[in-house]
Amino acid sequence: MKIPLKAERHKLFGSVSPSVKTKPTEKEHMQDIQNTHKDFLFDVHFVGVANVKQPIQIKSTSSPGIQTTVATFSIGAQLDRYAKGTNMSRLITGLEEFNGQHKTLSLESLKNLARSLADRLNQDMIDIHVAFPWFYSREAPTSLQSAYNHSEIEISLNYSKALGFKTELTLTCLVTTLCPCSKEISEYSAHNQRGEVKMSVELCEDFDEAKIDWKNELLGAAESNASAKIHPILKRPDEKVVTEQAFENPRFVEDLVRLVAADLYEYDWVTAFKVTCQNQESIHLHDAVAKITYTKR
Numbered sequence: 001m002k003i004p005l006k007a008e009r010h011k012l013f014g015s016v017s018p019s020v021k022t023k024p025t026e027k028e029h030m031q032d033i034q035n036t037h038k039d040f041l042f043d044v045h046f047v048g049v050a051n052v053k054q055p056i057q058i059k060s061t062s063s064p065g066i067q068t069t070v071a072t073f074s075i076g077a078q079l080d081r082y083a084k085g086t087n088m089s090r091l092i093t094g095l096e097e098f099n100g101q102h103k104t105l106s107l108e109s110l111k112n113l114a115r116s117l118a119d120r121l122n123q124d125m126i127d128i129h130v131a132f133p134w135f136y137s138r139e140a141p142t143s144l145q146s147a148y149n150h151s152e153i154e155i156s157l158n159y160s161k162a163l164g165f166k167t168e169l170t171l172t173c174l175v176t177t178l179c180p181c182s183k184e185i186s187e188y189s190a191h192n193q194r195g196e197v198k199m200s201v202e203l204c205e206d207f208d209e210a211k212i213d214w215k216n217e218l219l220g221a222a223e224s225n226a227s228a229k230i231h232p233i234l235k236r237p238d239e240k241v242v243t244e245q246a247f248e249n250p251r252f253v254e255d256l257v258r259l260v261a262a263d264l265y266e267y268d269w270v271t272a273f274k275v276t277c278q279n280q281e282s283i284h285l286h287d288a289v290a291k292i293t294y295t296k297r
Helices: 006-012 088-101 107-121 180-185 214-223 234-249 251-266
Strands: 044-059 066-079 125-139 148-159 166-177 190-201 270-280 289-293
Touching: 006 148, 044 088, 044 125, 066 088, 066 107, 088 107, 107 125, 107 148, 107 166, 125 214, 148 214, 166 180, 166 214, 166 251, 190 214, 190 251, 214 251, 251 270, 251 289
Parallel strands: none
Antiparallel strands: 044 066, 066 125, 125 148, 148 166, 166 190, 190 270, 270 289
8 A cells, every 4th residue: 555645645634734824923913802991791709710630749747748740720710891801821920830849738838829920910819729649558466567548639829818728639549338227137247348538627827738648637537536547558467457447437438428527526726527428339230429518716
C-alpha cells in the first residue's frame, strides 16, 4: 500500500490552508470582551476554574511526615451583574505562583492564596476548594507488616474582605463494621461490611494547625469507633485479631455516626460538623446510610 505524504494525508482528512489573518495580534490592540460593562441581569455567585490538577506537598504527624500527592483545585470569585466576565488566566497564574512560593500546602498558605487572588482580581470574595488523597503507613496488628492506606481530603475555604475566613475540612475514610443484629440472631457468625465515613468540620477562629494535625484527628474519630480498621496487609494471625475485634465491637451505621459525632463534639477546635456513614452491605444489594449534622453555636 502506498501512503501519501503527511500534508496530503491531512488534506484527505479535511485540513485546509490557513486563511489571511486580519485581526490584531498584539494584546493592547485586541478587543477585551470579558471586560465589557453593561447590565447583564444577574450577579454570578461563583465563576472560575475547576478540575485543575497540581502536585503538592503536605505534612503529617503520621508516616510519611512529608509527602507529595496530586491535588485538584477549584478556585473562583463572585461577579456582579454589570461585569460580563472574569479574568480566569489570573486564577491559574496565581495558583502557579502559589505552588512556586510554598513548599507545603497548609491552611495558612491557602489563606495567603485567597488574599492574593482577591487583590489580583479586585474582588471582595474568593472561594477555594482543594481535594487530594492523603497516604499513611498502616501496620498489621501482629506481624507488623506495613503498607500504605489512604483517605480522601477536602479543604473548602471562603474568604471575604469584610468577614474574613470560613474554613471547612473534610476527611473520607473506609472502616469495617459488623452487624449487631446478625451477631445476635446467628448461630455461627455475623455479616460485616466496608463502611465509608465522611466527616466535615468547621474550625474555630484560633485553630492552630501547627499544634493539631486535623487529618489524624478526624481519621482517629472514624477508626476508633468502628468495628475494626482497614489494613492493606493481613497475615493469618493478623486476620484473626481483626476479625475478633470486629466481632467484639458490632456497629450499625446509626451507632457509628453517633459515636463519631461524640468525638467531634469533644474536639474544642470544631464548631460544627457533619458525619455520614455509608455501608456497602454484604447481604443486600442496597447500601445502609446514616447522617448527623450538628453545630455547637
